[in-house]
Amino acid sequence: VTRARIHWPAGLTIEGRFVVATSAVLALLSSFGLIWYGQSAWLEARSSLDERIAEHQQYVQHALTAALRSGDTALVNAELDALQGHPDLVRVRLDAKGGAPALTRERVGAGAAGEQVSRSQTLRQGVEVLGEVRVDYSTARADQLVRSKLRTLFAFAVALVLAAGATALFVARGIARPIAEWPRAAMAVAEGADGPTVPPHGPPELVALGARFERMRRFLSDRIAAVAQQDQQMTGVIAEREQLQAERGRLIGLIESTSDLVGTCDPNLNVTYLNRAGRQMTWVGERQADAI
Numbered sequence: 001v002t003r004a005r006i007h008w009p010a011g012l013t014i015e016g017r018f019v020v021a022t023s024a025v026l027a028l029l030s031s032f033g034l035i036w037y038g039q040s041a042w043l044e045a046r047s048s049l050d051e052r053i054a055e056h057q058q059y060v061q062h063a064l065t066a067a068l069r070s071g072d073t074a075l076v077n078a079e080l081d082a083l084q085g086h087p088d089l090v091r092v093r094l095d096a097k098g099g100a101p102a103l104t105r106e107r108v109g110a111g112a113a114g115e116q117v118s119r120s121q122t123l124r125q126g127v128e129v130l131g132e133v134r135v136d137y138s139t140a141r142a143d144q145l146v147r148s149k150l151r152t153l154f155a156f157a158v159a160l161v162l163a164a165g166a167t168a169l170f171v172a173r174g175i176a177r178p179i180a181e182w183p184r185a186a187m188a189v190a191e192g193a194d195g196p197t198v199p200p201h202g203p204p205e206l207v208a209l210g211a212r213f214e215r216m217r218r219f220l221s222d223r224i225a226a227v228a229q230q231d232q233q234m235t236g237v238i239a240e241r242e243q244l245q246a247e248r249g250r251l252i253g254l255i256e257s258t259s260d261l262v263g264t265c266d267p268n269l270n271v272t273y274l275n276r277a278g279r280q281m282t283w284v285g286e287r288q289a290d291a292i
Contacts, residue, residue: 013080014179023165030157034150041149043234045142049088049117052136057119060135060234065123081103085194088137090116096131178206182215185213 060083067076076094083092084105091106117137123130255262261278265271279285 014176015169015172018175019165019168022168023161026161026164027157030161034153034157037153038146040152041146042143045146046139048140049137049142052086052088053117053119056083056089057121057135059131060092061121061123064094064133065125065130068123070123076103085136086137088139088141090136090138092136093134094131095133097129102103114138114143178210182213 039275063079063082064076067079076096080092080094080103083089084107089107091104094103096103115138117139118134119130120134122132129184204237255275258275259277262279263274263278274282274284
């Protein structure tokens, strides 16, 4: 089974990889969270705006209908001025029945950055039409509220990613520092260090691995010591054998150079060795000792 591998930049340490991976995952999750929260907040803001507009429309109908019924132009103007107190209102236009000029109120600069939402309704007294009113609202205030919430959430997400990165760095150092000492430990083993080479600290897994490494080091040290001892013993045996061979050679040289008869035999009196002087004395020549 082929497993997907992440190609990390060359030279990136374990700590760096841990921090990058953790920060990347949290940044990705934060991005999805911001998108989801932004959509939810926008829908909630629009729903709240629609509720405010619906309540304001009821007030508009009630206030302007009463003012138009009274026939008092000053009262109508006063009601139109009062409508401008709504925070989302941009403009209001009243077309009264009877050919009277349209009355308009507009808040300067209101709703310039938002989407316009218009509501129109007919003002009636029973079946009699008193006029038409159109009110334009803006989503600027609701959008500004959503943006403010998103900025706050974004700042919180950035702080969370930074805190997670710092935590990941702290945790990664606890893992990476013992691992970073392993090359030194391996070099110490290669140089034949006798003392402990792996520090007994870090996560339990690394402590257990260090204990196995230490057992391996001790086993290798014992085996090397045993091999060295065997080599020393073999060197001693070889030196002793060479010394014996040298002494034997000297003894044979002395025996062969003497003018006396020197020989050896087994318990059955069979000749096993006879020197040169003995061969000359006994006239056996160069025959083998077992043929004499």
